[in-house]
């Protein structure tokens with residue numbers, strides 16, 4: 001049995017996200033785990049994730065960085081407190097800011113590896129930097145400011 005992923009701990013009401021929701025049948029359903037101090041997601045883009053034939057769409061890469069990093073932010077908060085992710089109070093993070101640099105074309109048809117590192121935890125926000133690699137080469141680099149989801153998110 002593989003170790004549970006961060007996303008396995010998301011409750012039903014936040015499990016519909018296009019990038020990381022386990023209940024979104026048309027979504028990416030990424031799964032992220034710690035490997036030492038780094039968080040890792042592995043994902044193989046599908047043909048519909050094409051930008052130019054043979055290469056991955058940049059928006060897909062941004063989605064991977066985004067959800068990888070918000071999951072890492074939550075896991076980092078639990079880790080800082082020495083708590084398991086199924087304990088209360090629950091930490092849920094949304095994207096406040098997403099920045100991605102595309103360093104080289106990303107080939108389609110191979111497994112991508114997203115690696116994240118927590119740059120800093122400051123109050124209600126966590127800054128995560130992430131790389132996306134294909135065949136051992138970093139093709140994109142990103143930084144996410146993840147902020148704790150407010151109670152009543154989406155109510156206007």
Ligand SMILES: CCCCCCCC(=O)SCCNC(=O)CCNC(=O)[C@H](O)C(C)(C)COP(=O)(O)OP(=O)(O)OC[C@H]1O[C@@H](n2cnc3c(N)ncnc32)[C@H](O)[C@@H]1OP(=O)(O)O
Nearest residue numbers: 014017070092093094095096097122123124125145147148
């Ligand atoms: C739980 C699983 C869900 C999966 C999520 C997957 C990722 C997503 O796609 S989430 C959807 C996209 N994101 C959103 O819709 C977020 C919409 N925005 C919001 O809800 C709010 O504006 C939110 C939560 C980001 C910030 O609101 P709020 O916490 O009230 O503001 P505030 O207290 O000013 O911000 C908290 C911290 O974040 C920082 N921050 C906020 N916005 C930004 C920004 N754009 N850039 C940099 N830092 C920012 C603030 O400076 C503050 O830091 P500090 O405490 O050091 O001053």
